[in-house]
């Protein structure tokens with residue numbers, strides 16, 4: 001066998017050797033696994049993956065290359081990727097470049113040639129492990145040092161990463177969803193004003209808000225209630241994002257509490273859902289290995305209908321802690337964890353999963369319409 005050029009060391013001392021691609025170097029992170037069969041580019045550029053290396057259980061990546069329009073943010077955010085096979089040469093008319101070159105240009109490490117079934121079992125058994133991932137074209141690894149670095153990684157509990165990946169300045173977002181062959185369809189004039197607080201927002205969420213006719217202004221994660229209300233919005237959106245919701249909640253919760261008191265329609269996704277729950281007085285906990293994939297069944301407790309959803313979270317809202325007046329609306333059919341909530345008598349709701357997909361099925365896209373309807377109902381009532 002040729003000399004391994006990549007090494008993945010878990011904090012418990014388990015070591016995987018493989019072939020490096022993308023950038024050379026070293027990184028420490030939490031390791032999770034994602035079961036999506038498509039969408040490696042969207043996954044690697046989802047800001048919620050800050051501080052994480054992603055194992056892909058689907059064995060092939062690279063097939064569709066890299067297409068700039070498919071970025072969920074400007075740069076890859078996940079620290080690295082681990083896959084079974086080396087990336088395939090791209091074969092798509094949309095591909096602008098190949099996966100490995102793109103990762104290299106963005107300083108992100110890839111590792112192929114790994115028994116990802118064994119690795120995924122390890123993640124399920126021990127909980128998302130802390131790891132060191134190294135890529136050296138010469139294949140010179142100090143394995144003990146890598147294990148020690150994995151052990152020294154502090155973990156995501158207590159980490160506020162949203163502030164790092166959030167926009168520094170507010171901006172208007174006007175690009176809609178992909179309307180082939182015309183590209184992204186722009187926002188219509190005169191739609192309701194929505195303030196989207198960016199804790200690490202995926203672009204397809206902003207596009208989905210535009211798709212239902214909203215005029216979207218994005219604010220940094222640290223925006224205060226005063227900043228939000230100064231824009232005289234018709235609705236508040238709380239985005240997805242990385243890290244521990246409790247840590248980001250330290251500054252987000254006071255803002256959310258104050259804004260929802262005004263009766264403003266509010267919609268949260270993933271980290272936004274978790275922080276809305278915290279603002280309402282519930283608690284969040286770290287999961288064993290989380291939910292990351294594009295095939296997660298979720299039950300709508302109101303209708304009994306099952307949605308196949310896109311998921312990416314390692315923390316969860318503890319449903320036992322939801323206070324009176326807050327209803328659990330959705331649950332995961334994998335493990336019964338909370339997947340949605342609604343405040344009784346108020347246009348305030350959120351979901352743990354990703355109705356914007358990217359990648360994943362579109363079963364839950366109706367939630368953006370529900371937000372728009374809540375905004376219209378309040379605007380109508382105010383007239």
Ligand SMILES: NC(=O)CC[C@H](N)C(=O)O
Nearest residue numbers: 048240241270271314315
């Ligand atoms: N996608 C997200 O918003 C993730 C939320 C949070 N960082 C978690 O891991 O649970």
